[in-house]
């Protein structure tokens with residue numbers, strides 16, 4: 001029998017995104033890109049953005065990773081499509097707060113942050129697995145690097 | 159959906175073990191940590207290649223030393239210092255006989271295998287390897303037996319060459335032979351691979367290298383706990399081990415070196431203890447092994463390592479080795495029988511390490527699910543990224559055995575792997 005915490009971590013939405021990642025594959029002409037690496041587990045991700053001025057027209061990723069990092073990247077690409085840079089950065093902050101357990105749970109759910117996170121909320125189970133937080137945030141760290149593309153070095157979670 | 163795995167049916171999948179004289183239950187009682195529960199389950203510790211657990215005898219030796227003998231060594235006229243010095247010397251003598259070195263002068267205490275390798279690189283390496291020379295490593299080395307040589311070669315204008323491995327994870331012998339030539343100054347090779355479990359034919363390698371005048375340093379970090387090591391029989395020039403992978407404490411390890419080489423090498427670090435006289439004009443270095451042990455050493459660590467060796471010596475060593483071999487065979491058979499499991503490292507000669515991947519499940523996720531069942535394994539590249547590259551995978555799940563592991567623990571691990579397959583529907 002698997003316990004609730006594990007069940008919550010590996011819920012269907014996450015497994016679905018792991019097995020069938022959305023926006024997966026290289027982009028023809030990205031305007032921004034960055035690479036991320038988690039040396040602890042060998043996960044690698046390359047994130048590509050097609051920016052229309054301040055707005056993200058399209059996001060895609062390639063790479064190999066665990067279920068958590070793959071699902072997080074896949075869900076991220078869905079969540080960010082059409083967002084402005086500022087909106088993307090706000091979601092990114094909320095997401096990091098969520099998986100590190102810093103997003104306060106209110107009794108009856110819906111805060112501004114949780115509603116802004118939408119489907120990304122399925123990764124809340126990562127809170128119970130502190131060693132996996134880096135898996136969940138790899139794509140988001142890489143996003144930050146892509147949006148501030150001056151950095152030539154691949155980002156790492158270490 | 160997650161709880162339908164029937165675990166008792168495992169029995170039919172695997173061949174029964176032969177009976178051994180080895181009483182694993184008795185041994186388990188010597189290791190207090192093995193009684194722990196993790197996430198509500200009994201601890202199943204299968205990460206012994208990372209570090210082994212410590213028997214009570216080792217824990218007691220360290221506690222007793224600090225409780226009743228603590229003093230600095232080699233420098234006191236007082237009783238405690240004399241006692242501490244004697245205990246430290248005894249520990250060195252135990253290591254000497256454990257490795258069957260010729261002389262205690264050949265046993266240098268260091269922090270671990272990593273420091274032992276770095277010591278050789280920065281002394282012998284700097285002295286012997288020059289522009290145009292070559293240093294040879296193998297494709298299955300731990301990063302700690304790659305990077306020091308890479309850096310040395312860069313600094314000295316030498317070339318690093320790599321012996322490739324085959325699909326089973328064994329050295330390609332013909333390539334090895336053709337890589338060694340008169341420019342080869344040093345060959346660095348692991349005795350047992352931490353990522354694959356492969357045992358390398360050290361004596362043959364040493365013969366080959368010595369024919370060409372190359373010295374050999376053997377990384378014994380993964381070997382010493384699983385086989386008898388006889389450095390004179392191996393005839394290697396240097397051999398390194400880590401105490402913490404040998405049921406001893408962290409922070410202590412050993413560099414064995416042939417006496418004549420150690421004598422001719424420049425010192426590693428400088429300071430107290432490694433000198434025989436100092437004036438502002440000139441310093442004379444101390445004799446071996448002290449020449450390589452600057453400063454106050456990890457006295458308690460050395461004593462703990464000595465206690466670990468004593469502990470191991472009291473066991474029936476051939477029976478321990480047979481027990482581990484049976485467990486490895488059992489685990490290999492059971493995992494191979496699972497659909498989608500691919501074992502990475504299938505050398506004819508293997509010890510204690512079993513790396514694998516599962517189609518459709520990433521090692522990191524496997525590790526989390528196993529941990530939830532109280533099963534400690536290592537996932538990742540195991541500090542051997544070139545090995546991962548060779549097999550075209552980013553990471554593996556690795557179980558690694560210790561003398562206290564049981565057949566039931568292997569079965570629990572196999573059962574948890576079936577749960578992983580449930581979760582990921584693979």
Ligand SMILES: Cc1ncc(COP(=O)(O)O)c(C=O)c1O
Nearest residue numbers: 270271272300302352377379400
């Ligand atoms: C084959 C091998 N060599 C060297 C080392 C480094 O040992 P330490 O970290 O104790 O210095 C390890 C440790 O994992 C190892 O497995």
